[in-house]
Amino acid sequence: MSETPMIRTVDLAQHFPIRKGLPGRPGAVVRAIDGVSIDIPRRQVVGLVGESGSGKSTFGRAVMALDPPTSGRVEFDGTDLSQLSRAALAPYRRRMQMVFQDPFSSLNPRMSVAETLGMPLRFREGGAGRSERRDRAAEMLEMVGLPRSYLDRFPHEFSGGQRQRIGIARALMTSPDFLMADEVVSALDVSVQAQVLNLFARLQREMELTMLFITHDLAVVGHVSDIVAVMYLGRIVEIAPTRALFSGPRHPYTEALLSAAPSPVPGGARKRIILEGDVPSPVNPPSGCPFRTRCPYAIAACAEDRPALAAVGPDHRSACIRTDLDLMPATGRRTEAALEGSPG
């Protein structure tokens, strides 16, 4: 029997009612995520990629049990979190931690690094003593490549990359099994991005972490992920091991995202697929395939039924009825560089 995944979502949906702005349509809802069933296997990194507004952050929050889902469920290590009381959820919360997008806003400017890092341990059952918290904080600082002398400093004394390292150290204080990282490098300079991504890759290996890595940037996702899931309008349209997805995309939306990566090879200019129009509103998504209104390969049948996420290869699923298409793989130095660091 295969191992229980660390995270399993089953038909997970998050719909937000809209109270203002649509007079006469009080029942309107934003379908931020709309039936997502994926597994995050133990000690693996699943990268979740998609354009702004596709529902990535909403999915991350639902996985962390921060918001109760509209329907469906999240299982953590085989346990349905939605069935648990607040008290019963507490030990699970320590096993799942997150790193935020903007390292500056997530650190309290009036708290020293020692206090910031000690916070997650203060409310632990029995509570950790001050010196115990300080020792653990020093250990975690070293783990993320910062000297322990930083313990008594304050956030404004650090660069963006250093602050992000402190945010990561804080997330690791409770020795979590699962880490959710939401756009953790998008606020950083490109050179610093690479260092922070390498840090994530090292920590994941050394601490055997399971991770959900959310980003709009496919090159970033290639660096750290074993598996990539592509989200469009609140649904997973393709999921596959990283290499398989980059070398043989099966969904036209994935192809379009891959084609947006620059091709710096001299003379190797490649066709760039420009998606027409904006992402349709998640209040009123298109019938059938949600991507059909922007898809260069759409046919009449695409408007009929919502395509199921169906197997197209080993551990590879795609939600497209055009299984006849020969789609363009990723090329270009940036993508190759991304895959070089990829574990998959």
Ligand SMILES: Nc1ncnc2c1ncn2[C@@H]1O[C@H](COP(=O)(O)OP(=O)(O)OP(=O)(O)O)[C@@H](O)[C@H]1O
């Ligand atoms: N609390 C909320 N109330 C109403 N609508 C919401 C709420 N949270 C998110 N949405 C909507 O749900 C959709 C998905 O948003 P979400 O932030 O999850 O996307 P995202 O892919 O993470 O995008 P970004 O990278 O821009 O944050 C968007 O249309 C957004 O406007």
